Amino acid sequence: MKNSRIKSSQWRWPLGVGLFILIILLVPLVGGLFWQYLIANVLLLSLFALSFNVLFGMAGYLSFGQGAFYAVGAYVTGLLMLAKLPLLVSILLGFVAAGVLALILGFFCVRHTQVYFALLTLAFGMMVHAIVWKWSSVTGGDDGLIGIPRGSLGVPGVISVQLEPFTNYYYFLVIVTLFAIYFLYRIHISPFGLVLRGIRENSGRVDFAGVAARKYILIAFIIAGLFAGLAGALMAPLEKTVGPAVAHWTKSGEPVFAALIGGPFVFSGPILGALIYIGLKEFIVRLTQYWLLIFGIVLLTIVLSFRGGILGFIQEQIQKKRSMY
């Protein structure tokens, strides 16, 4: 009896993930551009929030400046695409640029914990925003970059797929994002992820165990920066425009929201959170212009009563039920 229960729960996850991927891949066949655009945004925010959660959910470091890396990924990719570089090269360089910035800023940020870490990331994030906004000769200032092409993909001389049509780009984005999410999942279940959770619980003990906590946090910071950058890099050709708003601290707040709503302590929490965040925003914006108020109330409720987010809450209920038997 017990064995069969374990088996069924072993089945459930791959089934759920498979279904999730199938739905995403089928969206263009059933839904119009609107749904594709919406799902693309959910995937990008999922990636962004999962990368943020490497720091927050795993290691317990709240960053309020992830928008900086997202913006660097987006701007570098946008600029390179405008300079007619191939898409994959542009995205790769956007990804790397965000990682380099994370290495530099992370070097300073990880020396601090708690409130100082949050403030320092906020300050660096706003610094990047200020630079992006004012350095108009490169970034286009307030207007940002406009008319970013999507380019094409393929082996030169053999095959080439135009990504200008939305659906083609959608599939490209889906594939890249899913691979990235899988990579983050591998990190989550790796010994490295375990050390990060150890740091969250008690960083002093981790240090005493002979593991340099700060080095681990720096690596986590770089991973978070890289994948935030990737989300930004994929966003630039999707939107075809990049403005300074992507570096603003409200952008940095989005992954915070997504992770908290879904549940920061479960791997798939930020994905569910991203789905709810974007769905809710799309829905509320239609009803009222006061969506910040609604989000404020949601956040307030989560912090006061459901700090594990939705998945954390469900997990808790299941555990309660199990312990009753």
Added chain:
Amino acid sequence: MLNTILYLVLVGIAEGMFLWLVAAGLSLTFGVLRVLNFAHGSLFMLGAYVAFSLVKISGGNFWIALAIAPLVLAIVGMGMEVFFFRRIYDLDMSFQLLLTFSFVLMLEDIVKFVWGPLYQTSPIPPALTGTASILGVSFPHYYFFILVVGSAVGLGLWLFIERTKWGKVVQATASDREMSSAVGVKVPQLYTGVFMLGAWLAGLGGILSVPIRSLSPGLGEYVIIEAFVVTVIGGLGSLKGAFIGALLIGIFHTFGVMYLPVFELAIAYITMAIVLIIRPWGIFGVREA
């Protein structure tokens, strides 16, 4: 040249005084309650809007607004502390920050709902228009007024904390909450009081900014980030630090606008980053074990 520099220093100090009023409340709240209040800038904004309406209702009487608006904010602060903040003192710092952040979002929309999304302006009160000249540099009366109020608040806070019995109690509670509770201090009431004082200061800053700044619902975010920078430079929880930090950033800011316009926005953040790297606990802060 010298005249320009003198003028810039004076404007910088006046600008610093604003930052000081906001940062003082932020720092005081953090020093005693150990909660960094993201919504402090939103209280400033709310104070400005309440004052704006009071000036309008009273037929242009700035002084009535000056007296009432900060009190309104103190009451709002009381509600926030008693109903919400009180429940999160034992939580992880991240969740405390997020709770205060939820108030930033809500207050922005509440302001938008009540006063509309457009920019609002209100004139300088008639008694304070005009300029005075110091060493051949003409300088608006209103800035002098701000200098006086800012200094008076600084002096008042200093006297309160260093020279009164209540100030000692506040200090004692800030350094050891359990101990001061054990000797009979009503800690919850004290927390409410300190939070109200912080909100009062935010409201005061808000009303003073009404005549020279245009109001918009995004003001809270702008103000809080600057105030963060100031308190971090001076040292979280240190009033002296907040004062010096505010003046420093005010002066840097005005010089930045004049001589390094491209970096004007970045200067404050760079200064903060440098301080955090060299002296993470701030210029006047106390290193925590």
